Amino acid sequence: MPSKGVHVFTYIAVQGISIEISVPKQTRTIDQVNQFWNGALEVETRNIDSFFNKSGRFTFKVFKNKTNLVTEQWIEVNAITGNASGGTMDTIAQTPAILKDNIIITYGFYEAGPGHDLLPSRHQCYIAITPNYADWMGKLVPPNSPLESKPFRRFVLPSAHDVGMNSMQSSEAVLKKIGGAIVSTMVHDNKLMSEITDAVSGPAIALIAPNIIHSLAITQKDSLFDMLAIGARYFEFRPAHCHKAIIPSKALPDRLYFQHSAIPGMAYEVFLKDVVSFLVARPTEIVVVQLRWDGVPGECARPSDQEQREYLDTALKTANGALLAGNIDDLRNKSIGQLRKEKKRLIMLVNVDSLSTYTDEGNASLNGDSIVAAFPKVLPNEQVCRGRNFVNIQCQATAANIPKAIVYSVLEAGTTTSCILATKGICDSKTLPWVRDNALRTCGSETLVVVMNDFLDGATVDVGVQLSRQRLGK
Known part of the structure; x- marks a missing residue:
């Protein structure tokens, strides 16, 4: 069945922080500290209930102490065409650093489209969470x-x-x-x-x-x-x-x-x-x-x-x-x-x-x-x-x-x-x-x-x- 991948890269430098990444019917949680983690999720047509609309939402959520939601960011990914649009990560300008609760979340999203030549065929998302380093x-x-x-x-x-x-x-x-x-x-x-x-x-x-x-x-x-x-x-x-x-x-x-x-x-x-x-x-x-x-x-x-x-x-x-x-x-x-x-x-x-x-x-x-x-x-x-x-x-x-x-x-x-x-x-x-x-x-x-x-x-x-x-x- 047609699908579109999202390759996610994370780094957490704050104790008690976790990142939840998800696509339809698939969710992963990353909470390792000071580790460079990466993995791929697939937006699959078989996991999207709508018969006519084969777009599924890629989302990442940042939690403090497992239950306190710090931020939620998302974008719609079409499993057939590969296009990504809408949501909170629709443009580069929409992804500024988030300074909240004495932590900083830096992130970005690259739309791969159908994939061309040397460029990635999967969408790319990076997320890093660190202390506020204004006075480091x-x-x-x-x-x-x-x-x-x-x-x-x-x-x-x-x-x-x-x-x-x-x-x-x-x-x-x-x-x-x-x-x-x-x-x-x-x-x-x-x-x-x-x-x-x-x-x-x-x-x-x-x-x-x-x-x-x-x-x-x-x-x-x-x-x-x-x-x-x-x-x-x-x-x-x-x-x-x-x-x-x-x-x-x-x-x-x-x-x-x-x-x-x-x-x-x-x-x-x-x-x-x-x-x-x-x-x-x-x-x-x-x-x-x-x-x-x-x-x-x-x-x-x-x-x-x-x-x-x-x-x-x-x-x-x-x-x-x-x-x-x-x-x-x-x-x-x-x-x-x-x-x-x-x-x-x-x-x-x-x-x-x-x-x-x-x-x-x-x-x-x-x-x-x-x-x-x-x-x-x-x-x-x-x-x-x-x-x-x-x-x-x-x-x-x-x-x-x-x-x-x-x-x-x-x-x-x-x-x-x-x-x-x-x-x-x-x-x-x-x-x-x-x-x-x-x-x-x-x-x-x-x-x-x-x-x-x-x-x-x-x-x-x-x-x-x-x-x-x-x-x-x-």
């Missing part, structure tokens, strides 16, 4: 405790990859003003655009421009405030002015924006303002920001040193002296207590070298195997990390570098079909256990470590927090 540094290293004398570089910092691409707001403003024809300029990748134009006519590209941008560039779905509450403490930001072909339209104010190629995302001044506001409200926390311009075309003017200082000074003024900017020397040489005492809890870096696990070939994966295979090659032992500014372990898969995956996402894109989202659960179920089990051995405890991921989730953060605890105990 303060709880791990309380003020005036002996641990404050430990070097800041002992921390393992969770990171949201491409933090500025958490919404379509800026891109939609450009498309509305100029039209979809500008998408080829924004993508700035002739090879990729040729793959798309081979499959669809030029005029039609303008009609699906939002799908192209969404599939290529949207890597986060939570607000910056929520990412910080989830536990992110390291961000890479690529601030630049919009492409010179966009500026004359005045679709956006001529300011600095996060640029993904030439696709504009979060405004830099908003990013800085929100980070400063968070740090002022959370006096034990420390955030590292690295400015870089990888992949940003020359037509997007980069800020001068003076312009960078002006943006930063404007943001810091709102702290009324409660916060100062640190630098790479502070990151490498000062203790946690020193940084707090000196108010240098916003460490600003510009094009600082690091040891990164990322490669175009290795991270261009749909199942995470090549990413995990690269980890021990880049990080064979702690000797290779010594003397480095920091180590960046990049867990995110760049499915956007696989043309076939992009073409499907673009041509048949819906509100839950991002090929970037398609890789999330399966890759995390392999990469994060490796990081948890090997980072202490391969990176040692004397070099700052960053763990970076798309669609920042609680499992990524919890791995970073637990590794920080171990390294601080050394």
Whole structure:
């Protein structure tokens, strides 16, 4: 009988929490703590009583102490066509982190449709439940405790990859003003655009421009405030002015924006303002920001040193002296207590070298195997990390570098079909256990470590927090 599968990935880091997942006439409960669990359920036509409507509901419920319902999320899955729609997970934008009862639930849903080529044939759902980590540094290293004398570089910092691409707001403003024809300029990748134009006519590209941008560039779905509450403490930001072909339209104010190629995302001044506001409200926390311009075309003017200082000074003024900017020397040489005492809890870096696990070939994966295979090659032992500014372990898969995956996402894109989202659960179920089990051995405890991921989730953060605890105990 026809059926459609849903592959579910879970991680629980809070005692007394359980997750109930269900489809018609099939229910499973997961309550193991600190384990990466995954399994598949089948929406089967034989289990759907209606003769004409063969859609069945996939649901997950989160319970506290077995009986207290924290949240319930669901979507309708057609067992015959494979389509998923309706409910509370119908769009990526409908799945923000849930902050409730001092826990955080991060989750996402990918609609596989009938399945194409390399992409998953089952729908994908990931769920992670962790404590509210808005103050995780303060709880791990309380003020005036002996641990404050430990070097800041002992921390393992969770990171949201491409933090500025958490919404379509800026891109939609450009498309509305100029039209979809500008998408080829924004993508700035002739090879990729040729793959798309081979499959669809030029005029039609303008009609699906939002799908192209969404599939290529949207890597986060939570607000910056929520990412910080989830536990992110390291961000890479690529601030630049919009492409010179966009500026004359005045679709956006001529300011600095996060640029993904030439696709504009979060405004830099908003990013800085929100980070400063968070740090002022959370006096034990420390955030590292690295400015870089990888992949940003020359037509997007980069800020001068003076312009960078002006943006930063404007943001810091709102702290009324409660916060100062640190630098790479502070990151490498000062203790946690020193940084707090000196108010240098916003460490600003510009094009600082690091040891990164990322490669175009290795991270261009749909199942995470090549990413995990690269980890021990880049990080064979702690000797290779010594003397480095920091180590960046990049867990995110760049499915956007696989043309076939992009073409499907673009041509048949819906509100839950991002090929970037398609890789999330399966890759995390392999990469994060490796990081948890090997980072202490391969990176040692004397070099700052960053763990970076798309669609920042609680499992990524919890791995970073637990590794920080171990390294601080050394």
